[in-house]
Amino acid sequence: MAKLIYEDGRLLFTKEMKEEYTILIPSMAPYHFEFFTHLLQTEGYKAEVLKNTSFDLIHEGMKYTHNDICVPAMLVIGQFINAIKEGGYDIHKIAVIITQTGGGCRASNYVSLIRKAFKKAGYEFIPIISVNASGMEKNPGFQITTKILFKLINALIFGDLLMQLVNETKPYEQIKGQTMEVYHKVANELNEYFYYHNFRVFFQPNALIHKAIKQFEAIKTIEHHKPVVGVVGEIYVKYSPLGNNNLEQLLQSEGCEVLTPNMLDFFMYSFDSTVHDIKKYGGSFIQSMTFSLINKVIEHRRNKVRKILKNTRYRVPKTFKHIKSLAKGFIDYGTHVGEGWLLTAEMIELIEQDVPNIVCTQPFGCLPNHIAGKGMIKKLKQHYPSANIVTIDYDTSATEINQLNRIKLMISNAVQKETPSNGQR
Ligand code: SF4
Known part of the structure; x- marks a missing residue:
């Protein structure tokens, strides 16, 4: 032992x-x-x-x-x-x-x-x-070796991609359950990448990614358009079904399409924030260079995915640079405790994509996200009057019914305001 x-x-x-x-x-x-x-x-x-x-x-x-x-x-x-x-x-x-x-x-x-x-x-x-x-x-x-780092970047790229493909296909599938069947099959196939030998790991498996997207595109869908709801907030309650009481499933069962921003943006934001602080207050030049380089590698790889998505029926996620530019004039880039300025920028990104219906998930006891999330809504609504944002507090000792009622109210507003252009790709 x-x-x-x-x-x-x-x-x-x-x-x-x-x-x-x-x-x-x-x-x-x-x-x-x-x-x-x-x-x-x-x-x-x-x-x-x-x-x-x-x-x-x-x-x-x-x-x-x-x-x-x-x-x-x-x-x-x-x-x-x-x-x-x-x-x-x-x-x-x-x-x-x-x-x-x-x-x-x-x-x-x-x-x-x-x-x-x-x-x-x-x-x-x-x-x-x-x-x-x-x-x-x-x-x-x-x-965390360089090899693990590259594998980690690709794992997150795969995760972001699959999350998007499932969410944009499942609400419209003609055969119930087909999207999840394809998802499990594709996830298994993507795992193949981790078994690549030596230097092959440092290259992006574009063929696997291309094949994955094609399999989702082959799923027959209905033409009917559903209200699109964006989900933003603190990283854990945003992505975790355990933390957000299965929010994705709930929204889908209420007849909505879910749009959740990419997780890799959060990591890029974290690296970018360190670079920001080093520039402003001093610190390790090597660390600043390393983090900037990692962000460049991530974006380079994501650009390849964007290129494949461009020729499909799916949305093309925006670049980190673009998302960052959206926060300007709303919140300072020095606000980077918790999700910081990224949370505000993600809400703007959704609104500018014609997705004004947003659930902002906030954990109980999370001060930073109450500031950059809830605290920014008044300003966002002044600038974007169409914004239909609801903040949901996730507190394990509170009843789910409160959350449900608020989400349902937001959805009924979304359905009322629904226009043909809403959520256009
Ligand atoms: S305070 Fe908020 S952002 Fe920080 S760890 Fe807790 S939930 Fe996450």
């Missing part, structure tokens, strides 16, 4: 553990995280994305976190502890992994919150791996 090694009182994930341990990944974005297991497996790790979503999980979260903490932190901790207790794992051979943003938000402190919760629950022997780009916490058994 691997020896427990500590550094400054922190339990490390060692090279020995890499061989023996299974890394548990919290579920957040089903379309994106689908690829993480294969990504890590092909790099010599054993990994599993958690699937537990029972009500007990919320209780565990509430029990082991302070009631002041934001909902995403509470759910992630609750999911880990519930999985450790009920998941049937050998608890001496598991580790957990979580991102650490390094910004001013609580997301930088999830690692210490998990550590505290594990100690309270008697699991302090379970190592916690931090994934961060600023060298905050290092572990000898886990490293």
Whole structure:
């Protein structure tokens, strides 16, 4: 059994553990995280994305976190502890992994919150791996190598693409269930990329992407147009069905098409924010250059996807540069705690795409997103009178009925205002 090694009182994930341990990944974005297991497996790790979503999980979260903490932190901790207790794992051979943003938000402190919760629950022997780009916490058994970075970028590109293809096809499919059938098949085929050998990993698998899009395009759809609803907000509650009470499904069952902005924009925004701060207040030139370079690589790859999408019936997502330009005059680029200016820019992007119907998801206890989301709505409505934005607070101790009523009211406004040009591609 691997020896427990500590550094400054922190339990490390060692090279020995890499061989023996299974890394548990919290579920957040089903379309994106689908690829993480294969990504890590092909790099010599054993990994599993958690699937537990029972009500007990919320209780565990509430029990082991302070009631002041934001909902995403509470759910992630609750999911880990519930999985450790009920998941049937050998608890001496598991580790957990979580991102650490390094910004001013609580997301930088999830690692210490998990550590505290594990100690309270008697699991302090379970190592916690931090994934961060600023060298905050290092572990000898886990490293983001250049190969992993490229695989990660492609996993997120695949996730963004599949999320878009499903959301733009499913509401219009002629044969019920066909879109999800194609989705599972295509996701499996895209996993092939992670098994590419050596330098092939550094190239984008354009043929696989092209084939994926074609398979969705082959699904027969109805002509009927449905109201389009954009979903923005804090990253966890925006993408996680557990965090947002299955918002995507709810909107689809209410007869809407869902449009959720790309997750990669959030990562580009995070890198861009560090570059912004280094320019303004000083810092590492190398870090600034590295982050700018990563953003260039991401955009270069996404441009290839845009090029393929241009000749299809699907929307072509906007560039990060364009999205950033939309925030100008509304909110300062220095506002980058939580989703910061990106949240405002995403709402403008949707409105300018003729999608004024927006659900802005806000976790309970999340001050930054209440400022850049809810706090910006008055200004947005003054500038765009057609904006039909509803903010929904996600609080695990509140009833769902309140959320449902507000969403339904927004949808009925959308249906009333519906024009033939709404949501045009
Ligand atoms: S953005 Fe909000 S929800 Fe996310 S970690 Fe920060 S405070 Fe919590």
